[in-house]
Amino acid sequence: MTKFDSITGRYIHLNIQGVEYRVFYEEAGKGIPIICQHAGGGDGLEWTELLNDPAVTSKYHIIVPNLPYHGRSLPPESIEWWRQEYRLTKSFFMDFELELSRALKLYRPVYMGCYVGGNLGLDLALEHPDKFRAVIGVGAALTGGTPTLDTFYHPNVTNDYRRVNGMYFCAPMTPEKYRRANSWTSMQCAAPTTKGDLYFYFYEHNLTGKAHLIDTSKCAVYLLTGDYDPTITVEDTIEMAKQIKGSKFTEMKNLSHAGMAENPPQFKKYIIPILNEIAEQSKK
Amino acid sequence: MAVRFIDSKNTVAYKDYLNADPEFKIAARYMTKDVCIEVGNTKCIVKFRDGIVTQIKSENAFADPWDFAVRASEDAWEKFLLPIPPRFYDGIFGGMVRGNFRLEGDTISAFSHFWAVTRMLDIFRELQNK
DSSP, rough: OOOOOOOEEEEEEEEEEEEEEEEEEEEOSSSSSEEOOTTTTTTGGGGGGHOOOHOOOOOOOOHHHHOOTSOOOOSSSSOOOGSSOOOOOHHHHHHHHHHHHHHOOOOSEEEEEHHHHHHHHOOOOOOOOOOSSSSEESOOOOBOOOOOOGGGGGTTSSSSHHHHHHHHSSOOTHHHHHHHHHHHHHSSSOOHHHHHHHHIIIIIITTTTTGGGTTTTTTTEEEETTOOOOOHHHHHHHHHHHHHHHHHEEEEOOSSSSSHHHHHHHHHHHHHHHHHHHHHHHHH | OOOOOGTTTTHHHHHHHHHHHHHHHHHTTTOOOOEEEEEEEEEEEEEEEETEEEEESSSSSSOOOOOOOEEOHHHHHHHHHHSSSSTTSSSSHHHHHTTTTTEEEEHHHHHHHHHHHHOOOOOOOOHHHH
């Protein structure tokens, strides 16, 4: 008998800051909408296991977009995008999520993002709390830390560098099949995307002196960080969580940088109770 | 715990083991570099020629040239070589981010060949725990 995934993939045309983008997204399930945003230099493949899990899709409508320039979301046709280096800005990133939500007619979705995406979640909670019922930041902190951009897009550094980052941003106890899958998916995106996305991460996301202004009575904030993550550490996220009254922090054991792709069964142990809590809160 | 890969008694066997590893053969393809691995005050030079490790030189290597170096204290390497290393010692990139490892010299070359270097160090861990 032919076996199909329950995931549907399609394109939507979004007008963001005056430019039309043909955006690919995947979706599965019914219920509370959850936009799952990939990490920098990644694409929606990172969320495949969540999209394919009936325990999740029986209660939640999972939407996984590929940012423009990532995966199947190609650069726009109406501008000469090749005349400037690709760079993700906070303004564009934020408008992308808002326009996606509007175009899909999502009512106050949950926003969940990882790293570059996770940090945006906190910016959304600060600046657009009325648009989202909750944000979940996987590996989020006040800032991205010290910039190290050039090696991520250099003519002498090949895609194998991204393969290595996919393999070694996994905790050492990660099952080999997931570690290798993570290394392969880490190589999928176009070469400029990692550096370009990290521009937002290192230079534009900065909640220093502002995190305390996030109002969790309007938009709930959940933060999860893997204990093995060397880039944003558990301590980094705790520092931010302390400044956001009402935020909830979870340390994820035996996980590193992108738990949903690195070790999905382990990640789901932490994320499903949080989704269920959001579902309970949504009934009130 | 003695760090075995730096011990001159082991270097020939380690070289042969690396060259026989199927993943390492792919990862190291075309690589012609001299890589310095420093454990505290002791170092070895791993010499790659066209993707083959031709020598791991741990004796009288003080004057040998190298293209890039991975440096850490003996304590850091001992943690790295554990079957399940503790956080911030489980990979050299993460270890560098946290300041436990240092990459010096031609770092662009190092990142060009990062798969070969990291696979080599994984093999060193496997052999350390055999």
